[in-house]
Amino acid sequence: MNEKFGKSVVKYEVSKCANYSEGMKTVAKFADILGISLEKYNKVSETGVGYNAANEFVKYLKSSNDYSTSVLQDKLDTLCSQKLIPSDSGKGSSSSSSSSKGGAGTTAPSVPVINDEVFEFTDLDGADWAKTYIYKLLEKGVISKSADKKFNPNTNITRAEFAKMASVLFNCEEYGGTAKFSDVSENDWYFKYVMALYKSGAVNGVSETEFAPNDYITRQDMCVILAKLANLDTSTAAADFADSTDIAPYALGAVAAAKNSGIINGYSDNTFKPSAFATRAECAKMLCSTK
Known part of the structure; x- marks a missing residue:
């Protein structure tokens, strides 16, 4: 196939894609024709950076006529190399005042004291905006001190891990029944946390029989769970984000409620990235802003 003609075919196929996910599948399908490598993208595809990269790259392919391999x-x-900083991070702010939700300010104490003992995570330099939220959760007993003093703020968080943090923070009543989900057994460490959320009505699983505890949780699913735990008004149709059309129908009201309540503000480009997997730092911020 002639290279110029081949790339025109790719442009046409991408133009028909309804969202970034379909667009990147098309890019992967025709990567050889485009002459590009997806190696760097594949390494970040399941993160907020990857979500943003895919969204912007597909937009570029739809609007640009320059399909030269080097440019693409x-x-x-x-x-894929950019770092995203949430707009509600407080980056650059010297304020130490508390917010109306959870008393979390924008700066962490220089020498954190947890239960009368000095303790400080050593890997938060790249997540300064989240320090106060992280230490607030530590102080409340939602997270624990680790022997290696690592919090791993930029690591994605699983649904089971989030279930533990949310159920502990909201002091959810323990579930006394038998297993509800086929992939959450009574011998699993997360059983009591997942089932406590289930009893509270905050989760129903990804299907009638599965919870997918080891899957990473998306930003929109965190909003759904937190909105239920905090009894937020989810009647608002949608939040005013640039990518609101990417929010799943079941999460529209919860995301809008979370934004209206100050739990989320989105990213600096006014996107929310609903399907991106949440990081541990983002989780800490959202939890502290909810309760």
């Missing part, structure tokens, strides 16, 4: 490769690799 440089564009994609550059997008």
Whole structure:
């Protein structure tokens, strides 16, 4: 196939894609024709950076006529190398005042004292905006001190891990029944946390029989659970984000309620990235802003 004609076919196929996910599947299908490597993208595809990279790259493919291989490769690799800082991070702020939700300010104490003992995580330099929220959860007993003093703020959090943090923070009543989900057994460490959320009505699983405890939790699913735990008004149709059309129908009201309540503000480009997997730092912020 003639290279120029082949790339015009790719542009046409991408133009028909309804969202970034379909667009990137098309890119992967025709990567050889485009002459580009997806190696760097594949390494970040399940993170907020990857979500943003895919969204912006597909937008570029739809609007640009320059499909030269070097330009496309440089564009994609550059997008995959960017760091996203949530707009509600408080980055650059010197304020130490508490918020109306959970008393979490924008700066962490220089020498955190947890239960009369000095303790400080050693890997939070790249997540300064989240320090106060992380230490607030530590103080409340939602998270624990680790022997290696690592919190791993940029690591994605699983649904089971989030279930533990949310159920402990909201002091959910323990579930006294038998297993509800086929993938959550009574011998699993997360059984009591998942089932406590189930008893509270905050979760129903990804299907009638599965909870998917080891899958990473998405940002929109965190909003759904927190909105239920906090009894937020979810009657508002949608939040005013640039990518609101990407929010799943079941999460529209919860995301809007979370934004209206100050639990989320989104990213600096006014996107929310609903299907992106949440990081541990983002989780800490949302939990502290809810309760």
